[in-house]
Amino acid sequence: MRYLIDEELIKKKAALPTTFQKGSSLYRLNNVFGLTGYGSASIKTTVRGSQNYRLFFEFDPKGYLVEWGCSCPASKKYKGLCKHTVAALLKLDERQKDDDSGPHSFLLSNSSKKMLMMSWKF
Numbered sequence: 001m002r003y004l005i006d007e008e009l010i011k012k013k014a015a016l017p018t019t020f021q022k023g024s025s026l027y028r029l030n031n032v033f034g035l036t037g038y039g040s041a042s043i044k045t046t047v048r049g050s051q052n053y054r055l056f057f058e059f060d061p062k063g064y065l066v067e068w069g070c071s072c073p074a075s076k077k078y079k080g081l082c083k084h085t086v087a088a089l090l091k092l093d094e095r096q097k098d099d100d101s102g103p104h105s106f107l108l109s110n111s112s113k114k115m116l117m118m119s120w121k122f
């Protein structure tokens, strides 16, 4: 499935302006571990902050983010996204962009080349 997220949306949903900056540096320092369930409507991950926090995300069939949670204290205090959630969503955004431009299109073009060569033989 396709997730309707991008940097602008993540920025808008962040609890405070500084939350986005903190989250994006967590992400750049590779503190997001895995994206369990990537491709489905629910994703789980772990983000390392002052300790490891567990996160979950739920998307509706159209790809909108409908629910999320983080086990850190800040996410209970603020309505917006905490920095761990920001970091995890940036990772998800990157993964999705990689899929768009990455191995898939390469494989596709490679196999269509093979098909072409096969059709030339006959």
Ligand SMILES: [Zn+2]
Residues within 6 Å of the ligand: 053, 070, 071, 072, 073, 074, 075, 082, 083, 084, 085
């Ligand atoms: Zn958090």
